[in-house]
Amino acid sequence: MQATKFQVKLYARAGAIELEKLVPVFHEWIRNKKISDELLIDVADYAHVPQGPGVVLIGHQSDYYLDVADDRPGLLYSRKRGFDGDFQAGIDDAFQRALEACELLEAESSLDLEFATDEVLFRVQDRLNAPNGDATYAEYKPALEQASAAFFGAAPSLERLGTEREPFAVRIHTGASGSVADALAKH
Amino acid sequence: MTSWKEQLGDRIPEQLAGEVDLFEGQIELKKQGKLDDKIFAETRLRRGVYGQRYDNGLRDDGTGQKTLAFPCGDLTKGPDTVWDAPGMMRIKIPFGKLTAEQLDVLSELAEENSDSILHVTTRQDIQLHFIHIEEAPDMMRRLASVGITTREACGNSVRNVTACEYAGVCTTQAFDVTPYANAITQFLLGHPDVQDFGRKFKIAFSGCEDNPCGLVTFHDLGAVAHVRDGKRGFRVVVGGGLGAVPVQAKVLAEFCPEEELLPLAQAVSRVFARLGEKQSRARARIKFLVQKVGIDEFKKLVAEEREGLRPDERWTAFLDDLHATDEKPVRDPGAIPGDAPAGFRAWAEHNLKPQAQEGYYSAIVKLPLGDFTATQGRALADLARKYTGDSIRCTVEQNLTFRWLSGADAVAFYDGLIALQMAAAGAGTITDMTSCPGTDTCKLGISASRGLTGELRKRLTLVEDELDPAVRALRMKASGCFNSCGQHHAADIGFTGVSRQVGGRKVPHFNIVLGGQWTENAKSYGLVVGAVPSKNIPKAVDLITEHYLANREGDESFQAFIARVGKREFRKVLAPIQKPPPYEEDPSYYSDWGNPREYTIGDIGIGECAGEIVPFVEFGLQQAEQQLHDAQDALEAGQSEAAALGAFTAMVTAAKALVRHLEVQVKDDADDVVANFKTHLHDTTLFHDPFAKGKFAAYLLKVHAEQSYENANDEIAHRMLDEAQLFLEAAHACYERLTQAAAAAAE
Incomplete structure (x- = not known):
């Protein structure tokens, strides 16, 4: 069975993140259906947890985190429900949604946020279908390279992260230096 | 591998495997419409799969109630509970005991099925939120493979059996x-x-x-x-x-x-x-x-x-x-190094307790609001493997205790916590508040207990080192509603969420409960001092603690002080902050902590003069509050019968105000008020609480029928005061519903 619980994180450029400011922004996204093709449900505030998920926009299909894990704030897109499409399309879609959420956040004047495109964290939260090992890496590497190239252009370099106890994770050095808008325009 | 069932195979005990298979079968039957809603609801509850806020498919986004259009359509997992709506899994951890392996698996589930957060409850469970019911069977299988069951974690059953987190290593226990x-x-x-x-x-x-x-x-x-x-x-x-x-x-x-x-x-x-x-x-x-x-x-x-x-x-x-449950330390006992750094010593003051076994300590990891991440969970499991063995316990104060820590390893363990940013000092002090989920995720929450707790924790942590030791030692607990999951009755300063109607709008409040006793197995409970707007609670804490420090006699404890001066004095202290400013002056009072949505449900209109006219019913409810306060004073003065009569009178006054609000002619005598209350508010279900139904109305009807205020002793008077308090809360809620209904009808 193919895994679909993909996560994509783009890191915020240097600068302090005031997590409490995310709470009203995400509530407003729910109210105004800012992500029009997703059912957005609620906001979970974990700003009190060090190196935690930060503030989470809970959806039915996906969650959107302003995540502060490893003390590196960033937008983490997390797909929860099945994706209706092939493997490559599923990965591309996760990249696309993460970038679109970044673009929405960058447009929020109350936040003063900007995201870098030179580095992407990709994870699969499915130890059954994507255990953190060489076989999974071999399976995912071409698709991740293709997705990275499609959005960011340059030839990426990939680095598998963590141990088998942790979810399968890959750090992608995209080689890009452009903006989120550039990445979305390219794709 | 195609499934967890296949992958885990015989690592799942046969009986548990059969139970999970059965539950999975019931899920399929429910999806096919072959199982009754109520039966399925109780079935899933007994499997630990609980409802969560908004699971009826409705949510107020701050501008009115909106439908959450889940893709499941009409499929439900219980009465008024939408199939696709996120739910909570309560995972029983008997007496709070966890092994490193169990913590690993719980962390995996938090990442894959929840939002990466593990939440320790006040009954030593672990809860995961925002899960989908169809993922529950595999979660149960993975838990079962490490000896955990969610069976009977919820529902009408024997819940998690709790016990002291120091059992077996405690210096004061009779035995383990x-x-x-x-x-x-x-x-x-x-x-x-x-x-x-x-x-x-x-x-x-x-x-x-x-x-x-x-x-x-x-x-x-x-x-x-x-x-x-x-x-x-x-x-x-x-x-x-x-x-x-x-x-x-x-x-x-x-x-x-x-x-x-x-x-x-x-x-x-x-x-x-x-x-x-x-x-x-x-x-x-x-x-x-x-x-x-x-x-x-x-x-x-x-x-x-x-x-x-x-x-x-x-x-x-x-x-x-009886030694089958004994834990085996993984390190030899030892002394804490004499040159331990200052940061360690500050942490150890409250977070490290000597065990009965010389050379060993129990280390408390203070969790903010009972939360920790999956990544932290794995790292904590590694610390356990290295230093303490399988001796982790969830605590009723929503922390984790690691037992069997050799004194020789204590600094290294502390350094490990620092690396995880989990070395917060002050376990069991005023900054170590407990809280139920409240309006964050609980269906019954009235106020944001977690939001309040987070705010108080943040503020108090900043001044922690400057606090008087007597204040620092206080315990504070918050519940989002009267169900008391935050155990606020047993705190020095407790909070329970209520709402109030002010100028046609709802304002989140917390009732402040003072003087509960935590020691001696929570020997006595506190009494309500009064409701304060949620946004004024930090000020209330300052006022209460300042008053205590300024007026205590010598080293008088907080509880002794409360007992001596009485709650009436604290009501005077709090009076200046009990009334919220008008919405137009400061709208922040009209939303709750950590939630920017306006604290209103539905589309209550505001008439042009609504902010200036106080209807009779509001006067009546205020009068009832005063009568209840007087009754509490009477109890403190040892006048049980007067207190009980006062509690009854307060209920009658509130009932009369509501009856008159319905434009029903009513006399001043209690018999007539109660008869009309029964006819127009109880029998019509207008007074019914959405969840407790007729419970609060029954308090008045029962006391009236039995005249139990006559010759009431202390215990009866205390109970009647509690019941009257709840009756008044229900009266406020009823008035709010009547106001909303009238506004809706006007439109």
């Missing part, structure tokens, strides 16, 4: 209660005699009378370890509970020999199943049965039941090896 807590857990899990309860049943163990770790007095069944003439046994109490009306448990047996503990619990269960209330949920806990028949009659019933029990070898089999 762990094997007994384990035996009763295993014995009652799925036992036929506990399958027909009208409500949940909570059991707690304590190793001693004095310390609060077990909190047995507010449990349905509590056991405190004692040794009499060299023989082990328990003082067993029954019928305690918090909830809407807190009740201290009564003594069922002054000394129950260890071999009689399980049969006694079985006999109590059978009596509860046979005679406990089944129709009215609100009166179905065992505390109501004990109250109804009286403790002496209850003892007789239990004794008769015990006589008729068929002997069961499990009653005593565990006694053959």
